[in-house]
Amino acid sequence: MCEKILLIDGHSILNRAFYGLPDLTNSEGLHTGAVYGFLNILFKVLGEEKPEYLAVAFDRSEPTFRHAKYPEYKGTRKPMPQELKEQIPLLKEMLEKMEIATVSLAGFEADDILGTLAKKGEEKGMDVIILSGDRDLLQLATKKTMIRLPRTAKGQTVIEDYKEDQVQERYLVTPAQVIELKALMGDAADNIPGIPGVGEKTATRLLAEYGSIENAFSHVEEISQKRARESLRENYQMAQLSKELATICTNSPIEFEQEKFQLGNIFTKEAYELCRKLDFRNFLMKFDPAEVNENTIEQDFFxxxxxxxxxxxxxxxxxxxxxxxxxxxxxxxxxxxxxxxxxxxxxxxxxxxxxxxxxxxxxxxxxxxxxxxxxxxxxxxxxxxxxxxxxxxxxxxxxxxxxxxxxxxxxxxxxxxxxxxxxxxxxxxxxxxxxxxxxxxxxxxxxxxxxxxxxxxxxxxxxxxxxxxxxxxxxxxxxxxxxxxxxxxxxxxxxxxIEVKGEELKNYGEKLTVRIHELEKLIWQQAGEEFNINSPKQLGVILFEKMAIPGGKKTKTGYSTSADILEKLASENLIINDILEYRQLTKLKSTYADGLGAVIEKDGRIHSTFNQTITATGRISSTEPNLQNIPVRMELGRLIRKVFVPEAGFVFLDADYSQIELRVLAHMSGDEKLIKAYREAEDIHRLTASQVFHIPLEEVTPLQRRNAKAVNFGIVYGISSFGLSQDLSITRKEAAAYIQKYFETYPSIKGFLDGLVEQGKEKGYVSTMFGRRRPVPELKSSNFMQRSFGERVAMNSPIQGTAADIIKIAMNRVYKRLLDEKLRSRLVLQVHDELLIETWKDEIPQVSRILEEEMKGAANLAVELEVDMHQGNNWYEAK
Structure with a gap:
């Protein structure tokens, strides 16, 4: 058997991987997705071909025109994305660590190097494999040289293989005529102009009949298709230039360094360390631990x-x-x-x-x-x-x-x-x-x-x-x-x-099913036909084409039917209200009615996992299942809390902080008006409305109070005028005026929030009242949207994080008191600002006192922490 050499078009395969895979970054923020994709393809082809020699060819620099010998030709390529450009030296470093030869030559592109090396490899009697994403290289196919072209099919990488027979079978031209074909057709990606009016079918037919551009031109008057005939006559010089541009050089002054191209063990210790640095964990199993690990600690294992x-x-x-x-x-x-x-x-x-x-x-x-x-x-x-x-x-x-x-x-x-x-x-x-x-x-x-x-x-x-x-x-x-x-x-x-009544959960699911079927029929009736309500594509066509509801936004894949789009249209269209309810109920059924039933354990209780290390602000999250996301907006959603019950002889005590984040904002900002309002036990939203709209407290309407409430809580989350306008269905100008009036009413808050953003820019992080840090790298982003997000994070994190710290302190104190006082009652659930205690009936007064004392005493703020407490025989009643 002949020895085999694999030649890889470095830029081409890296470029293909960049556009074919999602962008990846490692823990240090380096873009790595293209390098990862390149290595995936490399390992696949090495496994299939098992070559004795390997070389990767690169352009000397990012090219601006096809050949250096044609500087008068002003064709330019689209600039390489920065995220891709950054990965070229990273790939070269990886290849160096893997001891894989790389080749480049000033004045010549990678395909010229590949063409030359392929020719010299054949002369040495080798079988040659060229791996590239560029079909130009099909002109190099021979009986001894195979071109392998990766492409994506159904989300998977497949590779097409071409020797000279396969080229002729697929394209109806010889490999040499691939040059002619491209010269006639042109190629915008490679800045080959071609000649106007000639596509692939016409070019293929001309070559089948005349063999070459020159021969076709010498018989130009015989060409039957008028447009092709006149175009070739008028653009013959351009066709010749295109042919020159499309021709790969096979005699560039590059040495065939056989010893350098010899393929050894590519899974070196240095490559292993770089894979670790780049977080390429899937590749690490390919390395021999004995080869790459010099961890002397292993000798101390017993x-x-x-x-x-x-x-x-x-x-x-x-x-x-x-x-x-x-x-x-x-x-x-x-x-x-x-x-x-x-x-x-x-x-x-x-x-x-x-x-x-x-x-x-x-x-x-x-x-x-x-x-x-x-x-x-x-x-x-x-x-x-x-x-x-x-x-x-x-x-x-x-x-x-x-x-x-x-x-x-x-x-x-x-x-x-x-x-x-x-x-x-x-x-x-x-x-x-x-x-x-x-x-x-x-x-x-x-x-x-x-x-x-x-x-x-x-x-x-x-x-x-x-x-x-x-x-x-x-x-x-x-x-x-x-x-x-x-x-x-x-x-x-x-x-x-926490105990769950399985039978009641099943009944709840059946009620949901009845209402879901009712809504389904109602929606079909209003639409005038049956369709898949869960299909965004079908739903978009029904709403915005058949029913001609105004306000639809069309995307590449169809109309957007996201919740925020539909909610804006709900007030004027009954069908949209029904669709929104349908979606909520189907989510309730799948996630809770069905989902919770699947995780009830033998003791009749659900044992969720509470995570400390998930959220950047310090909030606790709940998974398997998520009990912190039980719906509360609609009554049918709230009713699911009825299936959560205490053990016999116990009741639920539910204690919830009242407006904790606003109280934290009052304390951390030191705003005297806001502090005074809380100390005088005012309705904070009504008071804000009164001061923002300059009307007496008793004249504040429910709508004005609702708007003020949205501003109060929106400020905590760094809301923009656009966000507020969306929440209140008002113009952006009106929303901006609301926010401005709010800051005029509570002047210290604006300075406090701006100060947080400045702290984030200066130090790279913001802090809670207790010293918890939240890094804000987005503030240094060159992207405006990312910076804006960073500003909102900088404003919100210290407030939300402080509230999270307070509830954690309260949880720890309540838990410790229950233990120290040897009570049968136990803390079973935390949902953001809410604690749920499964309370032994005889201990209700004692546990109530513990909750009151420990939750209020968890932090010493300028305004008192308030706790709302309720009792019930299920979570719904207690809430």
């Missing part, structure tokens, strides 16, 4: 799998100041633990024999009483470890979240890279791939030992730098006094869960 050894190990751990712990478990069981006694002593303790899950739980619980237990995720560990709320713990994930709340994940390998001098550790996917913990444990895979030890090591080693950074940024108190205690509060809430 296995302890006998009871006597474990007893000695945990006794030694109990005498240390701090230890790193990683518990390996999933829903099917506990498989072992990682234990780091220092940065050079890590143990893996598998569940085996007398070392049971219960044994590990007990030992970890005991450690929490004598030493500091460091973990990547304490709350997750609490599901299987017997740690009590008074345990000494350090949660590395939460510490990292506080320091950078904009990240989406806080894995041990990311923390090692960020806080251990860029140390690169293999992640869970690199170690186990898609193999489950259970299977890895059953097969006694050594990678499980490594996973446990890496996690324990990182938890131990990052504690000191994380603590130092929290102290340096002034967030140590936020961490120790708010976030860390909250771990135990949320763990308790998750374990208790």
């Amino acid at each position: 296995i302890c799998n006998d009871l006597e050894g474990c007893e000695a190990l945990f006794e030694k751990a109990g005498q240390a100041e701090a230890v790193g712990i990683a518990l390996l478990w999933d829903k099917e069981g506990v498989y072992g633990a990682g234990l780091a006694l220092g940065e050079d002593e890590m143990y893996y303790v598998p569940v085996e024999g007398m070392v049971t899950a219960a044994y590990l739980s007990d030992k970890i619980g005991r450690l929490g009483k004598s030493t500091t237990v460091c973990s990547m995720d304490v709350k997750t560990m609490l599901k299987r470890a017997d740690l009590t709320p008074d345990a000494n713990v350090f949660d590395c994930g939460i510490a990292a979240y506080l320091l950078n709340p904009l990240k989406s994940t806080y894995t041990y390998e990311e923390l090692a890279k960020d806080y251990l001098d860029g140390k690169l550790l293999p992640g869970k996917e690199e170690l186990l791939g898609k193999i489950s913990l259970k299977k890895a444990w059953e097969e006694d895979m050594p990678e499980l030992e490594h996973l446990a030890c890496y996690m324990a090591y990182t938890a131990f080693a990052t504690r000191a730098p994380l603590k130092a950074k929290l102290q340096e940024t002034g967030m140590w108190k936020v961490y120790t006094e708010i976030e860390l205690p909250l771990v135990f509060t949320l763990d308790s809430m998750e374990k208790w869960g």
